[in-house]
Amino acid sequence: MPINPKSWAADFTEQLIVGDEHVPLDRVVARHADAFTELRELGMTWGGISQLLMRAGALRADGSLISSDQLRVAYARVGKRTASTEQKARRHAKAGPARAKVDAPPLVTDLPSAPASVAPSDPEATGPQDVSGNEIEAALARLNKIGPTGEKK
Structure with missing residues (x-):
């Protein structure tokens, strides 16, 4: 089912604050990485996504608006971390059987x-x-x- 940009922006905005504490933008962007990908594939620009969030009331911890550049950079950082984590997992999976062979010799x-x-x-x-x-x-x-x-x- 295609994403509804307005309801997504409301969900994103709600997750920026837990209790009375602001959640770091990168963490909320990471939770919504698939939605950002889908919105971009639908043709939305970073400026358009920023406008959606602004209309939903999304603010940074200091009370300022979330800019399109902040969204773009946060999304890129999340993508880099995901790619790095996947690479490490692949390397670890390849090294796994070799480590299993390093057991103590039998008596x-x-x-x-x-x-x-x-x-x-x-x-x-x-x-x-x-x-x-x-x-x-x-x-x-x-x-x-x-x-x-x-x-x-």
């Missing part, structure tokens, strides 16, 4: 077989092995003794 690991120069004490011990909590704690303790640059603390 049971497949250990590689010993290098050829070192013969294992038990030939059957080169396959999958369980790692005990004590072995993990000992390994962490050794790692904590070595700083990030490889120097011993």
Whole structure:
């Protein structure tokens, strides 16, 4: 259903004040971004939209009229924020599965077989092995003794 410009302007004007407090113009413009798009597609100019709001009694926080330039700039800022948010969401969605792969390693690991120069004490011990909590704690303790640059603390 096409927008009714007069009733829309009345709704916009009502949302400029909540209680006795003025709502920032950008926030009200953001709520009505689709209506602005539709009004512009109908052929209205920013000056015409400003006149609609003036006739509906819309005022800025300081009591002055809302100019066509203020509406145009606020609408452009809302569009930029929306585009930026959508870009971030797309980047986050692409990065999401990669982050999921960074889980802690399982306690049971497949250990590689010993290098050829070192013969294992038990030939059957080169396959999958369980790692005990004590072995993990000992390994962490050794790692904590070595700083990030490889120097011993």
